Amino acid sequence: QSVLTQPPSASGTPGQRVTISCSGSSSNIGSNYVYWYQQLPGTAPKLLIYRNNQRPSGVPDRFSGSKSGTSASLAISGLRSEDEADYYCAAWDDSLSGHWVFGGGTKLTVL
């Protein structure tokens, strides 16, 4: 049971816009930055969004992040076949002397 809650799956057709939600609590998303990671099959996770809505260099602006209260979301516009991957949200949690928490992951399928 993950501390952050994500839908297990999402899907869209090429060119569409999809969003993935991430729900937490006051001790994690409510008081700390949210991060998003993309994991392609058989590879290590890759940082996609940091500090709620910042994109590392090299990440297309089709990817955007937002946060409101104890929830966050990742939006992908102009969906492409290469976006098919697992997406994880994460945040620092202030409880139990502090620890990092992840969502359970969302498998994005491009139809």
Added chain:
Amino acid sequence: QVQLVQSGAEVKKPGASVKVSCKASGYTFTSYYMHWVRQAPGQGLEWMGIINPSGGSTSYAQKFQGRVTMTRDTSTSTVYMELSSLRSEDTAVYYCARATDLDYWGQGTLVTVSS
């Protein structure tokens, strides 16, 4: 460029220990904490703990307290994660990832625990 290169796959018997290494290059090793994260087959990401390569201080997830030890060697810019009393549920890919944002990840090390 920043690189984190991990040691190779391991097969261990239940009850044994495993030590995974993560060699950093391309940045000042002591300037960034390092996380360890694991992923069981077909499962999500699970945070194990963090080490400060500068002073060696550590903080572990409650689940792994007493079984995990994270160390570092500043002379080789390498961090280590040792997990003891292995059981089948510890079969997973283990990753190191640079803090603060987990912006760079190692390639992962598969640890298989099987009798």
